[in-house]
Amino acid sequence: MSGLKPGEVNLGTSIMAVEFAHGVIIGADSRTTTGSYIANRVTDKLTEVHDTIYCCRSGSAADTQAVADIVHYYLQMYSVQNGKPTVPLAASLFQELCYQNKDNLSAGIIVGGWDKENGGSVWNVPLGGSLHRQPFAIGGSGSTYIYGYCDATYRDGMNQEECIEFVKNSLALAMSRDGSSGGVIRMAIITEKGVERIFVPGDKLPVHWEG
Amino acid sequence: MEYRVPNSLASLSGTVHKSIMEYNGGAVVAMVGKNCVAIACDKRLGVQAMTISTEFPKTFQATPKTYIGLPGLATDVQTLSEKFRFKVNMYKLKEEREIEPRTLAHLVSSTLYERRFGPWFVEPVIAGLDKENRPFICSTDLIGCINFAKDFVVSGTTSNQLYGMCESLWEPDLEPEDLFETISQSLMNAVDRDCLSGWGAQVTIITPDQVITRTLKSRQD
Numbered sequence: 001m002s003g004l005k006p007g008e009v010n011l012g013t014s015i016m017a018v019e020f021a022h023g024v025i026i027g028a029d030s031r032t033t034t035g036s037y038i039a040n041r042v043t044d045k046l047t048e049v050h051d052t053i054y055c056c057r058s059g060s061a062a063d064t065q066a067v068a069d070i071v072h073y074y075l076q077m078y079s080v081q082n083g084k085p086t087v088p089l090a091a092s093l094f095q096e097l098c099y100q101n102k103d104n105l106s107a108g109i110i111v112g113g114w115d116k117e118n119g120g121s122v123w124n125v126p127l128g129g130s131l132h133r134q135p136f137a138i139g140g141s142g143s144t145y146i147y148g149y150c151d152a153t154y155r156d157g158m159n160q161e162e163c164i165e166f167v168k169n170s171l172a173l174a175m176s177r178d179g180s181s182g183g184v185i186r187m188a189i190i191t192e193k194g195v196e197r198i199f200v201p202g203d204k205l206p207v208h209w210e211g
Numbered sequence: 212m213e214y215r216v217p218n219s220l221a222s223l224s225g226t227v228h229k230s231i232m233e234y235n236g237g238a239v240v241a242m243v244g245k246n247c248v249a250i251a252c253d254k255r256l257g258v259q260a261m262t263i264s265t266e267f268p269k270t271f272q273a274t275p276k277t278y279i280g281l282p283g284l285a286t287d288v289q290t291l292s293e294k295f296r297f298k299v300n301m302y303k304l305k306e307e308r309e310i311e312p313r314t315l316a317h318l319v320s321s322t323l324y325e326r327r328f329g330p331w332f333v334e335p336v337i338a339g340l341d342k343e344n345r346p347f348i349c350s351t352d353l354i355g356c357i358n359f360a361k362d363f364v365v366s367g368t369t370s371n372q373l374y375g376m377c378e379s380l381w382e383p384d385l386e387p388e389d390l391f392e393t394i395s396q397s398l399m400n401a402v403d404r405d406c407l408s409g410w411g412a413q414v415t416i417i418t419p420d421q422v423i424t425r426t427l428k429s430r431q432d
Binding site for chain 1: 265372410
């Protein structure tokens with residue numbers, strides 16, 4: 001499995017997606033690094049692949065942009081020919097690309113969205129190209145610091161506000177500890193009604209113990 | 212740039228450090244003002260991408276009117292701060308006076324060059340007032356080459372960003388309060404573009420009458 005080539009930028013990252021009754025909440029930090037330099041401190045890592053299907057990108061910026069663009073193209077063609085795609089279909093496309101090209105890609109992707117058949121669903125496509133449906137998923141270099149926090153805090157049946165707080169607090173903790181994550185928190189609420197974006201600037205991040 | 216070696220040399224964070232100077236991270240800057248000097252540092256201690264502590268300042272008092280900043284490998288920061296404390300104390304006992312900043316600079320330089328072929332991984336910054344209260348700043352590389360500057364000196368993983376900030380914000384003959392603002396903004400905005408520095412900042416202003424150290428609240432990411 002190859003890594004970044006010299007000159008490539010890295011989305012060292014904290015990303016997250018949580019399923020709730022009416023849809024999903026997805027969230028990400030906003031830092032893109034080239035080595036230790038922060039190349040972009042306001043990156044948007046939440047990328048639309050269809051009206052109510054988004055992906056959270058981590059790993060190589062170039063690889064994830066390329067993969068998301070291809071999936072977006074396929075879903076455009078599918079929707080013209082067959083009608084609205086489902087979230088598991090989009091996740092399957094991500095899986096196919098990430099698995100078949102695993103030697104050349106460095107991409108950790110979380111797919112989240114809403115469709116009529118499944119309601120909200122979250123699908124994790126980690127580095128090797130496997131596919132996992134999960135009630136909530138975390139990814140990126142910053143996620144390693146919040147496995148315990150997320151396992152301790154998550155409950156089934158949270159409502160929209162509780163999910164938003166869960167995502168906000170988890171990402172803030174990851175961004176604090178992980179040098180490769182930081183900036184602002186971008187979130188999106190995806191429901192039947194569409195997509196609502198939330199922006200949490202750096203000075204409004206939840207503050208935890210800071211030593 | 213970041214690259215991964217495609218074998219098991221990669222550490223838990225998935226990266227191999229290509230430079231030992233970037234293992235712990237850190238930033239130090241010093242500036243000259245009107246009859247005063249300022250020295251500032253960040254407070255992060257990390258292991259590559261992971262932040263371990265936000266209470267690791269990198270400036271140390273050498274004499275009542277001289278400070279040394281030591282960014283670089285944290286173990287060498289600790290060892291050298293203690294070595295220099297010893298050497299400065301011995302100097303005072305033998306000479307029965309405090310060491311002058313320019314002399315301290317040469318002491319630092321010799322200590323580093325002593326280890327020319329197995330160096331200490333720090334790039335120190337010195338700031339102080341001499342016995343006539345004239346401002347003095349300088350920096351050295353990791354093997355002791357001294358850079359005597361009239362305006363500002365920078366060091367650490369954020370040095371490129373600090374050069375940009377200082378070059379734009381610094382002007383000569385700043386009063387202590389203005390120098391505080393200038394050095395603080397230079398440091399804060401520079402470290403916000405560096406993953407390995409930040410998590411708080413400490414700024415020390417040295418004037419003929421007093422030395423004031425302030426801690427700045429900053430982004431914790």
